[in-house]
Amino acid sequence: MQQRRVGGVSRRRRILRLLPLGLLTLLATSACDPSFGYQHAITPQGARMRHLWIGACFAASVVGLFVLFLIIWAVVVYRKRDDELPKQIALNLPIEILYTVVPFVVVAALFFYTAGDEVYATKTTPTPTTQGIDTVDVEAFQWGWTFRYISASGQDGVPVDSAVFATGSSNTTEPTLVVPVDTPIQFQLHSNNVIHDFDIPEMLFKMDVIPGRTNKWQVSEITRTGTYEGHCAELCGYDHARMNFDMKVVSKADYTTYLQQMSGQGRYEPIPQWVIAATPAGSIGGDPGTGTTKASGTSYGSSTS
Numbered sequence: 001m002q003q004r005r006v007g008g009v010s011r012r013r014r015i016l017r018l019l020p021l022g023l024l025t026l027l028a029t030s031a032c033d034p035s036f037g038y039q040h041a042i043t044p045q046g047a048r049m050r051h052l053w054i055g056a057c058f059a060a061s062v063v064g065l066f067v068l069f070l071i072i073w074a075v076v077v078y079r080k081r082d083d084e085l086p087k088q089i090a091l092n093l094p095i096e097i098l099y100t101v102v103p104f105v106v107v108a109a110l111f112f113y114t115a116g117d118e119v120y121a122t123k124t125t126p127t128p129t130t131q132g133i134d135t136v137d138v139e140a141f142q143w144g145w146t147f148r149y150i151s152a153s154g155q156d157g158v159p160v161d162s163a164v165f166a167t168g169s170s171n172t173t174e175p176t177l178v179v180p181v182d183t184p185i186q187f188q189l190h191s192n193n194v195i196h197d198f199d200i201p202e203m204l205f206k207m208d209v210i211p212g213r214t215n216k217w218q219v220s221e222i223t224r225t226g227t228y229e230g231h232c233a234e235l236c237g238y239d240h241a242r243m244n245f246d247m248k249v250v251s252k253a254d255y256t257t258y259l260q261q262m263s264g265q266g267r268y269e270p271i272p273q274w275v276i277a278a279t280p281a282g283s284i285g286g287d288p289g290t291g292t293t294k295a296s297g298t299s300y301g302s303s304t305s
């Protein structure tokens with residue numbers, strides 16, 4: 001009996017000695033991907049989201065590893081060795097207080113950082129044009145997007161028919177949203193039928209597009225030129241999966257050229273016949289379009305239901 005105890009103690013010591021090594025290996029392998037799987041952002045607001053994600057994952061890893069250590073420690077050290085009951089206690093007040101206070105502190109810290117970053121990411125200024133912020137009016141419809149460059153009209157929040165716009169859906173030509181690099185931009189979001197969601201994954205932020213209200217989202221700049229895919233992130237009906245678009249981030253000079261070229265023209269993509277045929281009557285309203293350039297571009301997909 002005595003010999004078994006000695007053997008058990010040395011085995012226990014070996015396990016306890018190996019445990020930190022195992023935990024270190026776990027930490028080292030997760031350090032190969034310090035972002036915990038999150039991609040890099042193309043806006044300062046997105047970078048803040050990424051930072052929040054990494055911080056939350058790191059805190060969760062520390063807590064998780066500590067809990068894992070406690071479980072293994074309790075299993076190894078306090079495993080049943082004989083039929084003798086361990087010392088029975090009703091309450092350990094310091095421990096009770098500790099495991100009430102510690103989760104509260106963890107949740108409070110998570111709330112503090114999350115709320116702070118949310119305020120930063122959703123901050124808007126009421127008069128963007130006068131402050132040099134380029135505004136793009138984004139209209140979502142079943143199933144596509146219209147982008148109007150309101151800054152071209154020079155009026156805050158006033159979409160005018162002559163404003164430059166591009167519209168389309170994945171069923172025909174995916175519409176392209178063109179924005180300048182290193183420039184503050186406001187996205188002014190509204191829908192004319194059901195709830196959609198404006199999502200460009202590289203921004204690490206998305207916002208609902210809700211009928212009857214205008215949601216505004218401002219980014220202080222987009223830091224990298226390139227083409228980024230955007231889509232609708234809210235299940236909105238039959239062709240939801242085709243609500244894709246491209247966002248092209250170009251130099252300021254190219255952006256000005258683009259606006260000049262598009263000015264007064266607009267690109268209008270018709271709703272394809274197969275969508276009209278496949279969709280129950282009444283769910284698509286307005287003028288299905290003829291494929292020609294349209295001056296206002298506002299009737300595309302306007303709801304009659």
Ligand SMILES: [Cu+2]
Pocket residue numbers: 195196197232233234235236237240243
């Ligand atoms: Cu949608």
